[in-house]
Amino acid sequence: MVITAILTLIIAVAIGGILIGGGVHFIPVGGAPAAMATATGVGTGTAMLAAGGGLTGLITAASMTGQPVYIVCIAGAVGGMLMIALTMLIANIIYVYGCGIVPSSAKVEKDIITGLDQEKYITPGTEGHGVPTGCFVSGVIGGLFGGVGGGLVYWAAYNALAEAITTPILGVESNVVIAGLAAILGVAVFFINAVIASYNIGGTTEGVHDPKFKRLPRGVLASGVASIVLGIFIYLIVGGAL
Amino acid sequence: MDPITLGVVALMGAAATIAGATEDIETDIGSESNPNSQVQLAPQMGHLHRFINKATSGEPVAYGVWAGVAGSVAYLFLHLFNLNPVIAIAAGASVAALVHTIYTVTSHLGRIVGQSQFGQPVYWDALTQALGPIAGHGFIANFSIVAVAYLITLPIEGLAHPFPLPLLAVMWGITLGAIGSSTGDVHYGTESEFQQYPFGGGIPVANHGDINIKSSVGIKNSIDVGNFCAKFGGPLTGICFGLLVFISFWITVIFGLYGGLVAGIIIVLILIILNNRIEVFARKTYGPYKE
Numbered sequence: 001m002v003i004t005a006i007l008t009l010i011i012a013v014a015i016g017g018i019l020i021g022g023g024v025h026f027i028p029v030g031g032a033p034a035a036m037a038t039a040t041g042v043g044t045g046t047a048m049l050a051a052g053g054g055l056t057g058l059i060t061a062a063s064m065t066g067q068p069v070y071i072v073c074i075a076g077a078v079g080g081m082l083m084i085a086l087t088m089l090i091a092n093i094i095y096v097y098g099c100g101i102v103p104s105s106a107k108v109e110k111d112i113i114t115g116l117d118q119e120k121y122i123t124p125g126t127e128g129h130g131v132p133t134g135c136f137v138s139g140v141i142g143g144l145f146g147g148v149g150g151g152l153v154y155w156a157a158y159n160a161l162a163e164a165i166t167t168p169i170l171g172v173e174s175n176v177v178i179a180g181l182a183a184i185l186g187v188a189v190f191f192i193n194a195v196i197a198s199y200n201i202g203g204t205t206e207g208v209h210d211p212k213f214k215r216l217p218r219g220v221l222a223s224g225v226a227s228i229v230l231g232i233f234i235y236l237i238v239g240g241a242l
Numbered sequence: 243m244d245p246i247t248l249g250v251v252a253l254m255g256a257a258a259t260i261a262g263a264t265e266d267i268e269t270d271i272g273s274e275s276n277p278n279s280q281v282q283l284a285p286q287m288g289h290l291h292r293f294i295n296k297a298t299s300g301e302p303v304a305y306g307v308w309a310g311v312a313g314s315v316a317y318l319f320l321h322l323f324n325l326n327p328v329i330a331i332a333a334g335a336s337v338a339a340l341v342h343t344i345y346t347v348t349s350h351l352g353r354i355v356g357q358s359q360f361g362q363p364v365y366w367d368a369l370t371q372a373l374g375p376i377a378g379h380g381f382i383a384n385f386s387i388v389a390v391a392y393l394i395t396l397p398i399e400g401l402a403h404p405f406p407l408p409l410l411a412v413m414w415g416i417t418l419g420a421i422g423s424s425t426g427d428v429h430y431g432t433e434s435e436f437q438q439y440p441f442g443g444g445i446p447v448a449n450h451g452d453i454n455i456k457s458s459v460g461i462k463n464s465i466d467v468g469n470f471c472a473k474f475g476g477p478l479t480g481i482c483f484g485l486l487v488f489i490s491f492w493i494t495v496i497f498g499l500y501g502g503l504v505a506g507i508i509i510v511l512i513l514i515i516l517n518n519r520i521e522v523f524a525r526k527t528y529g530p531y532k533e
Binding site for chain 2: 031032033034035036037038042043044045048049051052053055056058059060062063064065067071074075078079081082083085086087088089090091092093094095096097098099100101102103114116117120121122123124125126128129130131132133136137140175176179180183184187
């Protein structure tokens with residue numbers, strides 16, 4: 001029983017970390033250049049946008065606390081996808097209506113989903129701008145993976161802590177302490193894997209059709225190794241009380 | 243469907259909308275968003291400016307900190323002194339505004355003196371006149387973020403979130419920072435900073451740093467940036483965060499547990515189609531840059 005619980009925690013954190021780290025590679029981020037419509041994608045950093053989506057997923061996943069693991073994960077996926085999709089949609093509305101720009105990618109000749117020509121619609125001197133459909137769908141997939149991963153880590157940490165903490169701590173009810181600690185651990189796993197992935201991406205990416213997407217296996221491997229170590233640390237933080 | 247829960251979710255959406263709009267305008271005034279790179283680059287291009295640049299931290303992390311400070315202080319006042327929630331949250335946001343102001347002064351001075359080698363002076367009046375709007379917008383944003391976090395934790399059917407208030411405030415703060423950094427900042431970076439270039443195109447790399455330092459009357463400053471972005475980028479950022487907070491909880495309140503998750507997936511599919519329609523509209527309306 002004890003070994004099973006420890007293994008469940010570490011394996012769930014490892015799978016969750018891999019999903020988070022892998023998911024970040026799907027999200028189209030153009031970094032600072034995209035804020036000036038000089039590069040395709042969302043105009044912010046990789047880790048930050050992924051963290052925003054993941055934390056929304058974590059909040060929606062935690063609202064399903066006590067439900068089966070698949071419900072927690074789906075709730076996380078819905079939250080993550082909603083955040084990424086709404087952000088990309090509103091960003092595109094600003095690009096199109098606020099700046100008069102056509103969403104287009106410089107990494108492919110035709111959009112991978114709609115098949116629309118890209119090159120003619122790119123402002124000369126830029127590497128594309130906005131979030132075309134191919135990038136948008138890729139970003140939604142990234143939000144899905146990130147949300148599922150975040151939900152899985154939260155579920156595993158919550159269950160491990162629920163076995164370790166059974167009495168109030170400093171007058172605070174045990175369920176509040178458990179949820180709070182599980183959330184902090186979830187956020188930690190999310191940020192660490194998001195940053196590992198952003199190092200692997202190295203700046204900007206347009207998602208699945210970007211040449212940098214080929215680095216995914218290396219990023220997944222790094223996230224997996226880091227998350228196993230994290231899982232062991234979480235077990236130690238829980239107090240080894242399993 | 244519980245009408246009280248639905249009302250609280252609507253209130254959360256409204257508070258989130260206000261938070262989003264003010265957060266974006268505040269970070270545009272302080273150039274804390276991605277376009278800060280242009281403000282930093284401008285002196286090297288010969289453009290000495292009067293803009294505030296406090297981008298020693300990105301928006302998500304910064305707003306995680308401000309909202310965390312506001313949420314923690316509010317939590318203390320709520321549980322130690324049993325204060326009215328509105329007063330407790332206002333007290334928390336006030337403390338966050340003080341921290342925010344100190345950060346603004348130190349980070350701006352740190353960033354701007356780095357450009358002294360290119361002749362960029364420190365304009366004290368430009369700094370002091372921007373402190374009020376930055377602290378004020380930051381106060382409203384943090385008040386609204388903590389209000390959203392507080393409403394989610396209310397012990398009513400469909401909500402009663404298990405996370406503690408300060409942690410929720412940090413998480414929503416980071417999320418809002420990520421949204422503000424991704425949406426409204428585009429209006430600042432692509433339009434406000436480069437108003438001297440024709441409307442309807444991205445900014446070529448060769449033009450980076452060649453920002454507009456003149457306003458309709460006199461030298462452009464950070465307050466002018468706030469005025470400009472409050473007309474489009476700020477409100478849209480508010481709509482984005484408001485919709486996110488509202489839809490995330492509305493779906494389960496209206497459709498229940500399983501129905502809510504299905505509804506969420508359907509909404510995401512609708513967003514994909516909407517985005518495609520906007521893309522097609524732009525292609526038809528604006529046409530290609532080269533034939």
